[in-house]
Amino acid sequence: MSDTPGNREPGTAASGHRPTLAKVAELAGVSVSTASLAFSGAGPITPETRARVLDAAKELGYTGPNPLGRQLRSGRSGVVGVVVGDQLRRAFRDPVAVQVLDGLVSTLGENGLGVLLIPGIPSDDPARAVDPLVESAAMDVAVLVWGVGTDDATLAALQRRGVPVVVGEGREVEGAPLVAIRDRSGTAAVVRHLVDLGHTRVAEVSLPLDTTDRSGPIDAERLAQVDRTPTANRLAGVRDVVEPVASWETEASLVEHGRSATLALLGRPGADGATVAADPSTRPTAVIAHSDLLAAGALLAARELGLRVPDDVSVAGFDGLDLPWLAPDVLTTVHQPLARKGAELGRAVIRQLAGETPTTVELDVELVVGTTTGPAPTT
Amino acid sequence: MSDTPGNREPGTAASGHRPTLAKVAELAGVSVSTASLAFSGAGPITPETRARVLDAAKELGYTGPNPLGRQLRSGRSGVVGVVVGDQLRRAFRDPVAVQVLDGLVSTLGENGLGVLLIPGIPSDDPARAVDPLVESAAMDVAVLVWGVGTDDATLAALQRRGVPVVVGEGREVEGAPLVAIRDRSGTAAVVRHLVDLGHTRVAEVSLPLDTTDRSGPIDAERLAQVDRTPTANRLAGVRDVVEPVASWETEASLVEHGRSATLALLGRPGADGATVAADPSTRPTAVIAHSDLLAAGALLAARELGLRVPDDVSVAGFDGLDLPWLAPDVLTTVHQPLARKGAELGRAVIRQLAGETPTTVELDVELVVGTTTGPAPTT
DNA sequence: CCGTCGGATCGAATCGATTCGAGGAGGTGC
DNA sequence: GCACCTCCTCGAATCGATTCGATCCGACGG
Numbered sequence: 001m002s003d004t005p006g007n008r009e010p011g012t013a014a015s016g017h018r019p020t021l022a023k024v025a026e027l028a029g030v031s032v033s034t035a036s037l038a039f040s041g042a043g044p045i046t047p048e049t050r051a052r053v054l055d056a057a058k059e060l061g062y063t064g065p066n067p068l069g070r071q072l073r074s075g076r077s078g079v080v081g082v083v084v085g086d087q088l089r090r091a092f093r094d095p096v097a098v099q100v101l102d103g104l105v106s107t108l109g110e111n112g113l114g115v116l117l118i119p120g121i122p123s124d125d126p127a128r129a130v131d132p133l134v135e136s137a138a139m140d141v142a143v144l145v146w147g148v149g150t151d152d153a154t155l156a157a158l159q160r161r162g163v164p165v166v167v168g169e170g171r172e173v174e175g176a177p178l179v180a181i182r183d184r185s186g187t188a189a190v191v192r193h194l195v196d197l198g199h200t201r202v203a204e205v206s207l208p209l210d211t212t213d214r215s216g217p218i219d220a221e222r223l224a225q226v227d228r229t230p231t232a233n234r235l236a237g238v239r240d241v242v243e244p245v246a247s248w249e250t251e252a253s254l255v256e257h258g259r260s261a262t263l264a265l266l267g268r269p270g271a272d273g274a275t276v277a278a279d280p281s282t283r284p285t286a287v288i289a290h291s292d293l294l295a296a297g298a299l300l301a302a303r304e305l306g307l308r309v310p311d312d313v314s315v316a317g318f319d320g321l322d323l324p325w326l327a328p329d330v331l332t333t334v335h336q337p338l339a340r341k342g343a344e345l346g347r348a349v350i351r352q353l354a355g356e357t358p359t360t361v362e363l364d365v366e367l368v369v370g371t372t373t374g375p376a377p378t379t
Numbered sequence: 380m381s382d383t384p385g386n387r388e389p390g391t392a393a394s395g396h397r398p399t400l401a402k403v404a405e406l407a408g409v410s411v412s413t414a415s416l417a418f419s420g421a422g423p424i425t426p427e428t429r430a431r432v433l434d435a436a437k438e439l440g441y442t443g444p445n446p447l448g449r450q451l452r453s454g455r456s457g458v459v460g461v462v463v464g465d466q467l468r469r470a471f472r473d474p475v476a477v478q479v480l481d482g483l484v485s486t487l488g489e490n491g492l493g494v495l496l497i498p499g500i501p502s503d504d505p506a507r508a509v510d511p512l513v514e515s516a517a518m519d520v521a522v523l524v525w526g527v528g529t530d531d532a533t534l535a536a537l538q539r540r541g542v543p544v545v546v547g548e549g550r551e552v553e554g555a556p557l558v559a560i561r562d563r564s565g566t567a568a569v570v571r572h573l574v575d576l577g578h579t580r581v582a583e584v585s586l587p588l589d590t591t592d593r594s595g596p597i598d599a600e601r602l603a604q605v606d607r608t609p610t611a612n613r614l615a616g617v618r619d620v621v622e623p624v625a626s627w628e629t630e631a632s633l634v635e636h637g638r639s640a641t642l643a644l645l646g647r648p649g650a651d652g653a654t655v656a657a658d659p660s661t662r663p664t665a666v667i668a669h670s671d672l673l674a675a676g677a678l679l680a681a682r683e684l685g686l687r688v689p690d691d692v693s694v695a696g697f698d699g700l701d702l703p704w705l706a707p708d709v710l711t712t713v714h715q716p717l718a719r720k721g722a723e724l725g726r727a728v729i730r731q732l733a734g735e736t737p738t739t740v741e742l743d744v745e746l747v748v749g750t751t752t753g754p755a756p757t758t
Numbered sequence: 759c760c761g762t763c764g765g766a767t768c769g770a771a772t773c774g775a776t777t778c779g780a781g782g783a784g785g786t787g788c
Numbered sequence: 789g790c791a792c793c794t795c796c797t798c799g800a801a802t803c804g805a806t807t808c809g810a811t812c813c814g815a816c817g818g
Binding site for chain 1: 397442446447448450451454458466467468471472474477478480485488491493496498510512514516517540635638679703704718
């Protein structure tokens, strides 16, 4: 009697058909609804009946309800989309992103939620403004981990779809919880530390101002175009204390970018195309980098130029990473609670799912003085 | 007339109800099936009708078919579970895993598949053998990125569920494609390079032998317990050429573990609890590390002990990472195509979904000689 | 001995979309 | 002018599970 019109066995992946709850119920001699009860545990059921259902399941090799069916009925996928604000390859090379992600995954995992990775910038196809997953993947909430631009295509797409959003490190978004750190005051604190040491010629190595992959000196015009909140905060934090004598934008927060920026800031073209240290009387005496990775690159660049740290130049960063390979140097930096930030993002997701009203969480940071900063050299 | 028994508005997340295809069809004055055609593009439909449906959709704020419904019908979730064989926090600190993951995500992304992160080892709860996502998350295929133990609980759970599996760097699994590199011969090649340079006392810094987080010397008994294929291959590759004078197991492939292992291998307890270099007449003259990160740690340890590289001790790794911060040293290593490995894994996933028969892909590696290996010191 | 009560089980609707064959309208060929 | 063919649209079944109210059973109290 069961002639199946309008259907041609979907889901015929590799192996044969998986048993369904209906088949289990049939074998156990109960109704589907009772069988469902046996698995979900919600509702009254005789231990005996339950056992009969479970036995039938085992016999058929049924390993539990198909998540797809459950999801459709409940309207929840159990998936949280995590949009990393860059190409994945780059994001993962930055320990900052990794540690935040780790805290996030742990917290979500404890609540039965899985993390779906979504590149914030489509890998190679410039035709698309956003990754296709943003448009069509099933997710209950999306987390934008690294900032939100003023005119963010990804955010817009998610809002259009009605996917609730949680923002990490960005501007306030209507209806979305925000988890941020006090990076402006933290940056100001480390710059004040430099100024207190007598530095007046401070150079700055900046995080990317937007997603355009530019690098080079930052002038007033460019400064006005900053479209990433954490970068904006750190730029502002520096200027709360001192006007840098030079400022250099990097295309990503990685060691090599900090290195080349610093070579440009502290060096000048030398003999045979090489870069040599610039004139000590005009050269910056301190480099404030917006991140520890950039600062590490700055340190390497200084070494390359034959400059002693901190005797000839002081270097400070931001993040508080553990970078043992910089030994014997220990970076002066501002420590931020990265794993905790991830955990807070996770908690914000849970609250968002529970329908609570979004709140802003702002985490404290702390200046940690290492060996890479010292008194300004006396000219 | 539509009194809704047996249902209490599921999916009432934060915001109100999203419009459904049925509502759009109603407003457009067509049937649901026609409306579906307008979106999917599969099947004949008049441009005019299509436009009417799309207009209706726009008016209602309908942004396309609900993925959950589509997934249930098609039996496909569009999600690939990626099981990283460790805690996430650790896996992501290893550039090897990150680069593979990057290649994988790109390839899958091009095919409309998303990556769901699954920790291979449950974060903190020792009660569970596998992460709950393994048991119940919706996924079309699972990729086990870093090895499969002989008695792998995660693999068993996935097979029980009937989720097709793709294995990266592990033993052959019935019915599962395998993507691997020639790490045994590659390791043998780099060790032969050392032996050709005159080294006879070679020490080995090994990758983890299993997931027990042990570290310490490897004796014959422990050697027999190795339960990770890449590790087994590299141990074997070393022994294909020379029997190491000492071998040390690490708990993870990170710089600090390579450092402490090497301190143990090349040092001895010194004056006030410090570690000093061991006697040059018995001390190993070369360290072969199973990974570049471990080798980087070895390099740092050697520097700490006051040993010159490669004059006092040669150091070689495996992976071919770009580690600019080791400058001026350039590691002697074996280059493996990491992003390509990820891409091959992605292709294997696609083929698996297409129902093709699983095949094994083995990628070539290449010895790259740097500045960290040199002739054995003459005693 | 009968009515009532409580607990276990069942039926049926529902989540939202896809898909196939049937059916209808319009056009063409003879 | 009629039959046939094409092309578009529609109806209905289906994916697999959840859930609510109804039903049915036995037990207990009066």
